[in-house]
Amino acid sequence: MAAGFSLPSARERTPLAEILLDHIRSEGPIPFSEYMRACLYHPEHGYYAQAEARRFADYYTSPDVHPVFGRLVARQLAEMWERLGRPAEFTALEGGAGTGRLAAHILDFAERALPEFFGALRYVAVESSEARRAMQAQSIGRHLGAGRAESRAALPQRIPAGCVFSNELMDAMPVDRLVHSAQGLREIFVGEREGWFVEVTALPHSPRAAAYFARQGVTFAEGQQAEAALEACEWIEETGRRLERGFVMTIDYGHEAPELYNTRHMRGTLLAYRDHQVSEQFYGAPGLQDLTAHVSFTSLDLWGRNAGLERTGLASQTRFLLALGRANEFGDVYDEGQTETERLRARLKLKTLIYPEGMGETFQVFIQHKGLAAPALTGLSEL
Ligand SMILES: C[S@@+](CC[C@H](N)C(=O)[O-])C[C@H]1O[C@@H](n2cnc3c(N)ncnc32)[C@H](O)[C@@H]1O
Incomplete structure (x- = not known):
């Protein structure tokens, strides 16, 4: 050497x-x-x-900013369930679920606002860190107790129908x-x-x-x-193998290869x-x-193909959240009984998630599908 x-x-x-x-x-x-x-x-x-x-003390991720991030992801998951023909059981598997913050936002919102989807939802929070997994007992304890959610250290062998998604897993x-x-x-x-x-x-x-x-x-x-x-490639390929029908949705900062490696x-x-x-x-x-390190979405696309995943599309977080939120004029950002000051604060947090100079253009949403014809998804639609 x-x-x-x-x-x-x-x-x-x-x-x-x-x-x-x-x-x-x-x-x-x-x-x-x-x-x-x-x-x-x-x-x-x-x-x-x-x-x-x-x-x-070191950094924040989108679910830390405001629950509206998880609520809009929940709307996208519910639409994926529709695209799959409303299976009786839909697995929403979150890779690198951390302490369960995003899981809590998705589960609580689905229960309140998307009852039919919630009836089919089975949430699997996969987190390799024992310390973080232990904290999921607090964030999603109620859903774990009800059998609606499960906390695991690794991927299950089979995912019959659903969506495997992650926020800032691949970059780690x-x-x-x-x-x-x-x-x-x-x-x-x-x-x-x-x-x-x-x-x-x-x-x-x-x-x-x-x-x-x-x-x-x-x-x-x-x-x-x-x-x-290489580990991200192994992960996407293994995930694709275990998923029988459904989607893989990767939210992270990164680029396609020509831009990432320029x-x-x-x-x-x-x-x-x-x-x-x-x-x-x-x-x-x-x-x-x-x-x-930034993610190469090209590599996720190519290695996913080894396991039958097809590219659905790539959108910035700005486009993804705007497309999902505009249907109800971002009503999901508010909680019941909020004062006008609280509502204003919530709108400012939404801007952090969406504005290009905030997290909006740094983060991308890459979606792949398997076992169904190229589906139209709101989160990938043009604005
Ligand atoms: C940057 S953190 C993101 C946490 C959370 N998704 C968020 O957005 O706040 C990455 C997480 O992925 C977990 N992780 C890394 N590799 C993993 C793997 N192969 N399987 C499951 N979890 C993993 C880490 O322990 C860590 O909690």
Whole structure:
């Protein structure tokens, strides 16, 4: 392996940093995906093993902003149920359900506003973090108790009819990091020097990264870096296999391959989040900061096809929420008995979700279907 370069970084010697440095000293440099997996999912010291209070100090997701996000997603799920011919049981499976906040918004709204759909709804909240799963007992405890919802660590074997959806799951899947050098594709590994992490470039540890980019038709400029999201591809393919009829809906920030891998992203899209600050300090505080990379919707499309998923469409979150909300002039944003000040506050939160300069254009909604003819969906309709 070639020697790499040190990164100027804030160094916080977390317990996980010590574990990883010891491991690298004895085994040699590791792929970035292994480092990222430990940072996010180490059972004791990983970012997602921590209490959720920590996360609010770092960043917010759409369900944190206002329940109207979940209410409009519920309307889209109800329409999917219609498109499937109103099956007696419709599984709404949320991948990476976290503490169950979005689940609560969807279930409570469906119960109140979409009673027929609610009668068929079976909500499966899939969350790998034990700490977060435990918190679902509070957020959706009533629905769990009634048998309307189920909390699980992993996907069930079969999903007969329904929709598998996620919000900010794919961007949290470990990625490998590659760089296109004059000699060809090289991988950025995580090594150790003088007691801290260094990046080490060498030949890729597997041919899969090169195949990942080739299948998406990506060509790189010299020196360009990019992430290979192989775990996200595995997840979508496995999900597609287990789904017999229905939809997969991925809400996340990202692009199609030509945009994601263009020279505007010469350093890739990997970012660290801590204290509402975004940085490239990937080694700053292992286990105490979130790490994410933009999603390639092209890769989800291509790997989904391996399992019979077909592309339904891609829309910005702006278009998706506007299309679903305009039918009742965004009445879903309000709760009964609200004062005018509360209603105004709710409208401002809706703007954060929808406005292009807020989350609206950053986030995209990518929908795939299986076992039914190309369905028209309100969330993907033109405005
Ligand atoms: C960025 S958080 C998003 C949480 C939530 N969806 C939201 O919007 O607030 C990603 C979540 O996905 C979970 N996760 C990651 N990989 C997973 C997997 N393979 N299966 C289930 N959950 C997973 C993490 O533990 C974490 O709770």
